[in-house]
């Protein structure tokens with residue numbers, strides 16, 4: 001267990017192999033295939049300078065982008081999966097978990113904590129699709145539930161950056177029940193008048209989409225994120241039809257009435273701060289860069 | 296129409312055929328009666344042997360049996376004064392789910408039931424029990440109605456999954472399911488559920504947050520179907536029996552995992568072999584539980600419902 005302690009989220013700032021070619025100098029856009037300097041991609045918050053596609057960001061990068069420097073305090077960092085089903089596969093579930101832990105530097109698919117977004121004290125969750133596609137098992141369900149409980153207890157808003165690309169099959173029915181557990185706390189937040197804003201990022205599907213990601217007071221999405229209940233491949237196989245262009249992308253989902261706000265990543269923090277401030281009757285603290293510019 | 300049977304039942308059917316032939320042949324053999332009794336004993340033993348050692352995949356197959364009693368069969372048998380209420384008052388009526396008002400043991404109740412068809416025509420109409428968002432919204436409309444008039448809600452679960460289609464996604468399948476799950480935690484009347492066949496993933500949970508959940512012993516309830524799991528993990532749907540083992544999706548498993556509250560025994564060979572007996576089993580269980588739940592204060596009911604789901608999950612701190 002010793003290495004868990006060493007692996008603070010702050011140690012994970014280096015981008016994952018997905019985002020960066022091995023020499024670390026160049027990055028390839030997952031959408032248009034353009035090769036650009038990693039530095040340019042990073043300065044552009046992992047948004048392709050050529051086509052504007054928002055590349056996947058890991059949890060540490062999200063924290064760095066969205067939370068005021070020095071204010072994030074991680075919670076329940078060591079909460080880890082067990083193997084309640086003794087799931088029979090070629091590779092055991094605990095072994096798979098260990099491999100993902102090594103590869104991603106994460107203990108599980110979500111980092112939670114408390115921190116400030118432009119001065120607004122917020123209960124926070126950041127899902128990371130580098131860990132088993134950010135599928136929701138008991139740990140993700142429990143940690144997200146605790147984000148909501150902490151919001152209620154401290155009477156501060158909750159923000160969860162959501163991602164998920166499938167079910168945590170290795171936890172069977174317990175994985176499914178995390179949808180109920182997390183959603184029950186959203187009901188409690190509503191009762192307590194606690195604002196909750198999920199941010200849907202690419203991809204956001206399955207059990208997470210069919211629970212807390214779809215239950216925000218205000219739902220924000222990044223541009224062109226895939227947001228779905230049933231994955232495009234499953235649908236194609238079922239109906240044997242080619243899917244319409246843009247199907248299940250943020251803009252399509254918004255057009256159909258299920259996403260409130262789509263924001264460019266560069267504007268995500270200020271948009272979040274604005275919404276949270278209005279819902280909690282606070283003023284937004286001026287951003288450090290803005291005050292520097294003024295000063 | 297021939298009754299649907301499965302490979303593992305073949306020895307039983309062969310023996311049943313043999314007995315049938317034996318009965319129909321006028322036989323002067325003085326030992327005929329004795330032989331028949333011997334064969335019948337053999338059949339009973341064989342059935343016990345086969346059906347009391349069912350593998351998880353065999354139970355999944357029984358859960359999908361074409362003649363398995365459906366929600367409306369239970370509704371029409373163990374309830375009275377049934378009035379079906381259709382539509383979500385928004386988009387359309389979803390025939391993959393029936394909702395309505397009825398009486399149980401003389402007392403008013405509301406019923407929500409996922410409904411598969413009995414034959415191809417009805418299955419096309421019912422979309423094989425796969426609901427669209429409007430079905431989930433119709434369910435919530437009925438549950439809210441039940442709440443307004445203090446009617447406990449009986450929920451019967453039987454779905455191979457929420458429908459994966461273009462219209463379903465356009466109309467917010469994820470939102471419809473999520474909202475139902477959340478709202479069911481706030482409903483101020485008893486909610487009691489039974490998985491009568493298939494309980495596939497969010498499609499089932501979208502009407503499945505309840506105070507007391509029962510499951511027939513040859514039904515299944517899981518985050519994914521065995522075929523879906525096998526296709527993703529091993530790229531081979533033929534590995535479904537291994538997936539069914541690994542997923543722990545039977546009533547016995549779910550009792551052990553403390554996700555359901557009661558496993559309901561079925562007639563030997565499955566509910567379709569003696570539907571009346573299965574219905575009586577559900578009726579008795581409902582009788583006990585509705586009485587127990589109705590005696591609780593609403594605040595206690597809601598607190599316990601919340602606490603039950605709050606405790607679900609296994610992890611290391």
Ligand SMILES: [Zn+2]
Pocket residue numbers: 029030031032033034048049050051052053
């Ligand atoms: Zn690009």
